Amino acid sequence: MSWFFNNYLLLLQKLEIGEDPLQLSIHHALFWVQIHDLPLGLMSKTMARRFGAFLGEFLDYDTWIPSIGVQRFMRVRVCIDVRLPLKRKKKVLLGQ
Numbered sequence: 001m002s003w004f005f006n007n008y009l010l011l012l013q014k015l016e017i018g019e020d021p022l023q024l025s026i027h028h029a030l031f032w033v034q035i036h037d038l039p040l041g042l043m044s045k046t047m048a049r050r051f052g053a054f055l056g057e058f059l060d061y062d063t064w065i066p067s068i069g070v071q072r073f074m075r076v077r078v079c080i081d082v083r084l085p086l087k088r089k090k091k092v093l094l095g096q
Contacts, residue, residue: 009029009082011026011029011082013026027081027082027083028056028079028080028081028082029079029080029082030059030077030078030079030080031077031078031080032062032075032076032077033051033052033055033075033076033077033078034073034074034075035051035073035074035075035076036072036073037072037073038072038073038074038092040072042092043074045061047074048061048074048076049061051074051076051090052076052077052078054087054090055076055078055080055087056078056079056080056081057078057079057080058076058077058078059077059078059079060076060077061074061075061076061077062074062075062076062077
């Protein structure tokens with residue numbers, strides 16, 4: 001579970017009985033990421049997997065992709081290693 005405190009990511013982990021808190025590795029967080037400005041032809045499961053793998057570990061994508069109106073984006077669920085810097089942009093080349 002992740003929350004924010006003073007604009008910092010706060011990761012929480014439930015301990016099991018007898019579990020040593022010093023042995024926990026809390027380095028990953030789950031996020032839904034919005035990917036904007038994609039042509040309609042690139043809003044596919046294949047591209048969702050590629051974008052997810054670029055960001056971290058691909059988990060899922062939103063199967064309802066709006067194609068009419070202002071909201072033209074894809075949502076991808078990823079597991080991100082919080083020790084690494086965030087990746088903000090990726091160029092996509094179309095055709096040759």
